[in-house]
Amino acid sequence: MIATVSWMTAFVDLRQRMVLPDRSADDLRALLKEKSWTLPEWFSSAAPFHAPDHLVPDVLDLAIAYPSYREELLNLAGDYGQQLAHSSPQWSSLRRFQHAGSWTSLAGTDRLQWLRDRRRTRPAEAVAQVARTWSVETSRDRADFLGAFTDGLGNHDIALLERALDDDSSDVRLAAVQLLRRLPASPFAARMAARSRAWIRLEPKPIRPRLVVNLPGSLDRSARRDGIENVHFKNKGIQRWWLRMAVTATPLWVWEEMIGSAEAAWEIPIEESWRAVIREAWTSAIVLQRNPRWAGAMLQSLGRQTPHRVVPLAPIRQRVFEIRSGLTDSYLLDVDGQSLFEGLPHPWPDPVVTKVVELLVETADRHADSGRLFGPLSRHSHYTTLRRVEAHFPFPAAILLDRAAARSRDPEWARAFSDAAEGIRRRRRMLDELR
Numbered sequence: 001m002i003a004t005v006s007w008m009t010a011f012v013d014l015r016q017r018m019v020l021p022d023r024s025a026d027d028l029r030a031l032l033k034e035k036s037w038t039l040p041e042w043f044s045s046a047a048p049f050h051a052p053d054h055l056v057p058d059v060l061d062l063a064i065a066y067p068s069y070r071e072e073l074l075n076l077a078g079d080y081g082q083q084l085a086h087s088s089p090q091w092s093s094l095r096r097f098q099h100a101g102s103w104t105s106l107a108g109t110d111r112l113q114w115l116r117d118r119r120r121t122r123p124a125e126a127v128a129q130v131a132r133t134w135s136v137e138t139s140r141d142r143a144d145f146l147g148a149f150t151d152g153l154g155n156h157d158i159a160l161l162e163r164a165l166d167d168d169s170s171d172v173r174l175a176a177v178q179l180l181r182r183l184p185a186s187p188f189a190a191r192m193a194a195r196s197r198a199w200i201r202l203e204p205k206p207i208r209p210r211l212v213v214n215l216p217g218s219l220d221r222s223a224r225r226d227g228i229e230n231v232h233f234k235n236k237g238i239q240r241w242w243l244r245m246a247v248t249a250t251p252l253w254v255w256e257e258m259i260g261s262a263e264a265a266w267e268i269p270i271e272e273s274w275r276a277v278i279r280e281a282w283t284s285a286i287v288l289q290r291n292p293r294w295a296g297a298m299l300q301s302l303g304r305q306t307p308h309r310v311v312p313l314a315p316i317r318q319r320v321f322e323i324r325s326g327l328t329d330s331y332l333l334d335v336d337g338q339s340l341f342e343g344l345p346h347p348w349p350d351p352v353v354t355k356v357v358e359l360l361v362e363t364a365d366r367h368a369d370s371g372r373l374f375g376p377l378s379r380h381s382h383y384t385t386l387r388r389v390e391a392h393f394p395f396p397a398a399i400l401l402d403r404a405a406a407r408s409r410d411p412e413w414a415r416a417f418s419d420a421a422e423g424i425r426r427r428r429r430m431l432d433e434l435r
Contacts, residue, residue, distance in 0.1 A: 020049040020076065025058075027430045032066050037391035038427050041346065043072040045434045050078040060084060060091045070094070103129040111141075115148045123152025131160050139169035146175035153179060158186045165225055177227035177249075182288045184251035191226055192249035199246065200278070202258055210269035211259075211278065215239045240277050247281035252291050255282070262294045266301035286310055304328070304336045312342035319344070324351035333359055333385050347394035356389065357400050364404070364413035379416035386416055390423035398424040 024046065031039050051059045056077050063073035074081060074094060085091040097106070097114040106114050118126035130145050137145070146164065149157055157179065164176035165188070180188040203212045219228055219242065228245045252262070259265050270278055286294045287309050295313035299306045299322075311319075319340050322328050331337045332355070344352060360382070367377035374380060389401070398421040405417035 017050045017078075018048055020046065020051050020055070021433055024049070024430070024433045025051065025055055027433065029062070031430075032062060032069070037387045038423075038430075039069060041391070041427070042430060042434075043069065043076075045431050046072075046076060049076065049434065051076050051081075053080060056081050056084060060094055063094055064091070104133070112144055112148065115145060116151065119148050119151040123149075123154060124156040126152070127157050127160055131163075134160065134163070139167070139172055142167065143169060143171040143175055146172065146179065149179055153182060155183065155185055158183060158188075162187060165227075173227065181249045181285075182290075184253075184289050188226060189249060189251050191222065192246050193251055193254045195223065195228075195246045196250040196254060197258075199243065200258075208269060210271065211274075212271045213243065213274040213278075215242060240274075243274065244277050244281045244284075247278055248284045248288065250285065252282070252285055252289060252294050262291075262297035263300065265294075266297055283307055283310060286313060304331045308336075308339040311339035316344060320349055320352060323355050326355075329355075329359060332356070333363065333382055338384055338388075341388055341392070344392070346392055347397075348392045350394075353393055353397050353400070356385070357397075357404060360385070360389075360413075360417075361404050361407070364408050364410050364417075367413060368408070368410035373412075379412050382416075386420050389420045390427065393420075393424055395424060395428045398422075 028042065028046075030036075031042060036042075059073055059077040060081055063070045063077070066073070074096060077084075081094070082096060085094040085096075095110065095113060097110065097117050103111065103114060115126055115130065118129070127149070134142065142164070146161075149161075161176045161180050161183075164172050165180075167173050167176070177188075180186050183189060199215050200211055200213050202209050223242075226249075228242050255265050256262060259268055265282065282294070283298070285291070286298065290313055292313055292315050295310050296315050296318050298310055299314045299318065306314075323332060323340060328337055328340060332340065341348075341352075347353075348356075363377050363382065364379075367375070367379075370377060372378070379386065393401075401417045401421035401424070405414045405421065408414040408417060
């Protein structure tokens, strides 16, 4: 009964939001069907709206059919959608618990969903609730609960995760280690940093210092508690695995203190037998700790050889400069260059737009000269870039694409430029419906 009252209270508040226009509802169906790259922008603009009551069942069906946008669709369905989800078995998987129930009053999958909902909005409260009942939960439930901690992970989780390192279940311990590796301010990270300092040192040299490694012959109990285990790493030896585990979980500032800077880390000589392991571990640490300074230093040093998972973490200003300056011209439109676009401001800055159009026109001209229908220079080989253009170019940039289409000597590329321009105009029309 309490849950029903809270739904209805929120439902009254929801009525203050604007009702989604019928044409926008049609737009949404079309965008979902074609898996449009413009959907994030559309949902962002649609946030002040709610679906009219008669469309809410359709929105719930869409939420089941398109799980990638489930939360956005449930926001559109609002609390009336939650009423239907809680009362109809066909939509029971869509139940959310922002306004209903409590940690101790729920059971089964509802508890896990409650936890996921709270982790998105109030993670510190969520972990406090889990900690209250931690000792009486089953090992499987404890592992599932930690699986929900990815959202909202922060220092408020450290105490419970440290406690989980002593769990009887290996699954729980492993889940705790994986989460703690992302928290460089934790005691776990401090212990890993101490190991790294003991195992790796900066050796002075007459010309240039280098990193050398001196690993122990066996692990102590503390190391095993922190997840460093006697398993082989890619069949290259147990000690390489120990080293990788320690370095991956070590805060990156430790290496700056030892070597001098993030930039210096990618230039310093490393003992040959350990070089690949340490660099791979640094790469993983950049991703886990989401460190833009180290990602930028790696991009500056390695260029197109920088792993795709690292590039989007590099500072936006640095990536825009590299695109604008021409440093990435040889690979920007290829697979190696696509990650440079990730996370850029939306819509893209003018220098990025200008450079992308310039390179696409150049590619179209080269394809026309090749006399081939398909191949690496064809429009089909640049599908990803063209979809990004439709989704992220500012609206006035459609004119640039119209001009490119008019000048193109390749019919297929002329069509590609025209289609992209039309896609931008369509995007604008759909957003205007919401304004």
